[in-house]
Amino acid sequence: MKVLETNRLSKSYGKIKAVTGLDLTVEPGQVYGILGPNGSGKTTTLGMIMGIIHQDDGGFSWFEEGSGSRLRKRIGTLLETPNFYPYLSAVKNLKIVAHIKKDRTSDIGELLQLVNLYDRKDSAFKTYSLGMKQRLAIAAALIGDPDVLIFDEPTNGLDPEGIKEVRELLLKIAQRGKTIIMASHILDEVEKVCTHVAIIKKGKLLATGSVGAIINAKPTVEIAAKDLKSLEAAVTAHAEVDSVTVDNGKIILTLSENYSTGDLNKWAYDNGYLLTHLVERQKSLEEEFLEITRSENN
Amino acid sequence: MLHLLKLEWLKLKDYFMFRAIMLLYFILLPTTVLIFRIPGDPPEELAIPSFYIFPHIWESLGYAGNWLTFFLFGFLAILMVSNEFSFKTFRQNIMTGVSRRDFITSKILMFLVLSAVAAIYYFVIALAFGYYNTDYVKDISYAFENAEMVFRFFLMVFAYMSFAFMIVILVRRSGFALLIYTIYTIIIELILRYFVHYKLFGMNKAFWYYPLNSIEDLVYPSFFNAGNVAKDIELALLSPTEAIVLTLVYTTIFLLVPYTVIQKRDL
Numbered sequence: 410m411k412v413l414e415t416n417r418l419s420k421s422y423g424k425i426k427a428v429t430g431l432d433l434t435v436e437p438g439q440v441y442g443i444l445g446p447n448g449s450g451k452t453t454t455l456g457m458i459m460g461i462i463h464q465d466d467g468g469f470s471w472f473e474e475g476s477g478s479r480l481r482k483r484i485g486t487l488l489e490t491p492n493f494y495p496y497l498s499a500v501k502n503l504k505i506v507a508h509i510k511k512d513r514t515s516d517i518g519e520l521l522q523l524v525n526l527y528d529r530k531d532s533a534f535k536t537y538s539l540g541m542k543q544r545l546a547i548a549a550a551l552i553g554d555p556d557v558l559i560f561d562e563p564t565n566g567l568d569p570e571g572i573k574e575v576r577e578l579l580l581k582i583a584q585r586g587k588t589i590i591m592a593s594h595i596l597d598e599v600e601k602v603c604t605h606v607a608i609i610k611k612g613k614l615l616a617t618g619s620v621g622a623i624i625n626a627k628p629t630v631e632i633a634a635k636d637l638k639s640l641e642a643a644v645t646a647h648a649e650v651d652s653v654t655v656d657n658g659k660i661i662l663t664l665s666e667n668y669s670t671g672d673l674n675k676w677a678y679d680n681g682y683l684l685t686h687l688v689e690r691q692k693s694l695e696e697e698f699l700e701i702t703r704s705e706n707n
Numbered sequence: 708m709l710h711l712l713k714l715e716w717l718k719l720k721d722y723f724m725f726r727a728i729m730l731l732y733f734i735l736l737p738t739t740v741l742i743f744r745i746p747g748d749p750p751e752e753l754a755i756p757s758f759y760i761f762p763h764i765w766e767s768l769g770y771a772g773n774w775l776t777f778f779l780f781g782f783l784a785i786l787m788v789s790n791e792f793s794f795k796t797f798r799q800n801i802m803t804g805v806s807r808r809d810f811i812t813s814k815i816l817m818f819l820v821l822s823a824v825a826a827i828y829y830f831v832i833a834l835a836f837g838y839y840n841t842d843y844v845k846d847i848s849y850a851f852e853n854a855e856m857v858f859r860f861f862l863m864v865f866a867y868m869s870f871a872f873m874i875v876i877l878v879r880r881s882g883f884a885l886l887i888y889t890i891y892t893i894i895i896e897l898i899l900r901y902f903v904h905y906k907l908f909g910m911n912k913a914f915w916y917y918p919l920n921s922i923e924d925l926v927y928p929s930f931f932n933a934g935n936v937a938k939d940i941e942l943a944l945l946s947p948t949e950a951i952v953l954t955l956v957y958t959t960i961f962l963l964v965p966y967t968v969i970q971k972r973d974l
Binding site for chain 2: 459477484496501505508509
């Protein structure tokens with residue numbers, strides 16, 4: 410069963426195309442990151458699949474059953490800001506959510522303990538700090554034990570401690586086997602939390618796949634030696650080396666499939682080069698992201 | 708249906724303005740009618756004590772309630788909806804699993820309940836005033852002669868709330884909605900009637916068929932009519948049946964407009 414499938418989903422605001430022909434597929438158990446710069450159509454996409462924005466074209470289907478309020482009851486959502494009745498306490502706000510979801514089994518006290526708000530459960534929502542509001546929204550999303558959770562920029566506006574808390578909470582939720590769909594413009598966050606990622610820009614899907622596949626699996630290797638010129642000429646001629654660039658007194662290269670960094674070190678020693686510097690680096694999602702979005706511009 | 712009503716109740720019961728407005732209504736309805744006691748204020752030819760005896764009490768208390776509910780219940784309807792926009796709880800409710808139709812329905816159901824509460828309270832207070840002030844009731848049917856006004860009172864409150872509902876759904880902001888609601892009723896409609904309609908068509912029957920005038924005439928003391936009808940024809944009132952039919956038509960429109968708008972709008 411697919412959790413979510415969108416089919417050529419499109420939305421424009423006047424002349425601005427917010428989302429164009431978006432095809433996404435989310436499978437059960439994935440932590441699916443929708444990654445893109447601000448204004449790339451992430452929130453519009455989530456708004457459409459959550460029934461608050463009407464799409465101009467295309468469609469989507471939840472749990473292969475279509476759309477509608479009945480299916481939305483099986484999804485916990487935190488979109489943009491935490492939205493609650495400011496004059497009501499945490500408990501009373503969560504009771505409203507439980508009432509809407511027709512859920513009588515969720516233990517509100519336990520959920521408030523999970524998000525570390527139990528001590529303030531009877532204070533009015535308006536007295537909460539931003540971090541507390543965000544955590545309450547996560548508790549609200551968990552009511553009714555939904556199969557799917559949607560988070561839009563869950564760490565936005567939080568201080569470092571709040572960010573850490575929310576991320577740990579997300580990982581804790583993901584470990585329970587929930588499907589999570591998360592929009593973010595922070596690569597580091599997606600890299601740390603998600604299993605799958607879709608990269609969108611200006612409402613278009615640029616790349617999608619597992620985080621491992623999107624992050625180029627091939628590491629880059631940095632080397633240096635006393636005689637840099639001679640080393641450069643040697644590695645350029647080396648059959649197992651794919652690309653060579655010189656940067657700031659270091660040679661940066663990638664190796665062919667079955668040739669390891671250790672093999673390179675041995676080769677250098679055998680050929681009389683004593684390496685003064687040897688580092689293997691995994692290309693970060695950040696670099697990959699910049700590369701993907703840049704190539705789209707060209 | 709009870710599920711939707713309970714949802715609305717959970718939102719309302721701890722809301723300060725809801726409590727304040729209801730309390731104000733409960734206090735002001737019996738006290739406002741007492742202003743008739745101020746000597747010299749009402750026309751001399753109307754015997755003052757007669758305001759409080761059966762069956763006149765239904766009309767005089769109804770008239771006080773007419774003004775009171777226009778402001779209190781109209782404003783409450785606006786706040787009940789504008790809050791959902793400003794707290795962004797409307798969109799959150801939808802995402803959580805309320806359909807747009809259910810959202811509208813839950814509001815309308817609560818308007819019905821609140822209108823019923825207002826009307827029942829009016830019934831109780833009218834009965835109490837009448838009982839206290841009427842020395843002799845020749846038979847019980849005399850006391851209840853105008854009691855069908857309770858139904859008209861209920862319809863009036865519901866119509867005011869529906870009108871307020873349409874405005875707040877269209878403009879979304881509470882301040883703006885309160886302003887339009889009040890200004891339309893006490894200024895704009897009068898300008899439309901007296902300056903536009905009168906100039907264009909003269910004083911034909913439709914002159915009285917404007918929406919707020921129709922609602923207002925549901926509960927209006929007939930002695931006002933009797934006292935003035937000879938002098939000022941334009942102050943004449945609609946018959947109860949006319950007022951009921953017109954109000955039902957207008958209320959349907961007041962509720963259909965928000966329903967259509969909410970279905971189409973992005974939140």
